[in-house]
Amino acid sequence: MAGWLGRLFHRKKDEPLRCTAVVAAAGSSARMEGQDKLLLLLGEQPVLVHALRALELCPYITEIVIVTREDRIVPVGQLCRDYAFSKVSKVIVGGDTRTASVLAGVREAEEGASLIAVHDGARPLVSQSVLEQVILRARECGAAAPAVPVKDTLKQARDGVVTATPDRASLYAVQTPQVFEAALIRTALTKALEEGASLTDDCSAVERLGVGVALTRGDYRNIKITTPEDLAIGEALFEWSESQ
Structure with missing residues (x-):
């Protein structure tokens, strides 16, 4: 593993930057009260x-x-x-878990892709600045993700009782999007799936290999639409962004 990682981080920097975006859009929309969050309207x-x-x-x-x-293949293809x-090359069926679904998409990336950017289909307000910064950072170090400082005070709890305040x-x-060198994320997701690891994001798969993930500047507008409240917030952010 050490030798493989060494080759990864010493690859040529002048190689053409070809990034395949894998869009994770296989969720159940379980918290959207019976509506398909990806097909709901934001603006028009x-x-x-x-x-x-x-x-x-x-x-x-x-x-x-x-x-x-x-069941989304036809409507998504029609969209x-x-x-x-023009850049959408394939619309494929995902797996039973996020890890299986993303790995299926990674395996369909074009052979010449040097980077893979995994993006939630339910994050409609990602900016060009966020995209470009995280892709360029991943090109430098192999793995990067946008992030924003937490605003709220968080508590750890057990059985409804606070145990710690981080x-x-x-x-x-x-x-x-979380962006990775193509061979790295393919290896990381394959290993996580084989070992039955329960992951909520793709950085976790890479972290399991001992690879650090660089953080770039995120955007508080880059929210994930999960609940009806998120859609209301997204609509307000969309209108505000359009007015700037």
Whole structure:
């Protein structure tokens, strides 16, 4: 493993930057009260369309692979045609877990992709600045993710009783896209899946290999739409951003 990691971090910096974006869009929308969060309208367009447009406009992203549920294949494919997303190369069915779904997308990336950017389809307000910073940082160090400092005081608890108060100054909320050297994330996700690791993000798979993930500047507007309240906040942020 050490030898492989050594080769990773000493790769040529002048290699062409080709980044495949894998869009995680296979969730169940269980907390959206029976509605499909990716197809709900934000402004006048679906949440997923906003996320795909941001990726489409990023000059460093050369390909987009969408991983979704089987029942979404047709509507998602139709959206891509309706909005003429030229970088979307494939819409595929995901697995039973996020790790399995993202790995399926990573395996479909074009052979020449040097980086893989994994983005939540439910994060419609990601900015070009966030995208470009995290991709360029990942090119330098192999793994990077955008993050913002936590605003609230957090508590650890057991059985409803506080057991600890972590230092807020050292805590960050990690966002997507999380960007990795292609061989690194492929290896990390494969290992995590084989070992049955329960992961909530893709950085965790890389961290399990002992690889550090660099944090870049995130954006508080880059929220994930999970609940009806998130959609209301997203609509307000969208309108505010459009007015700037």
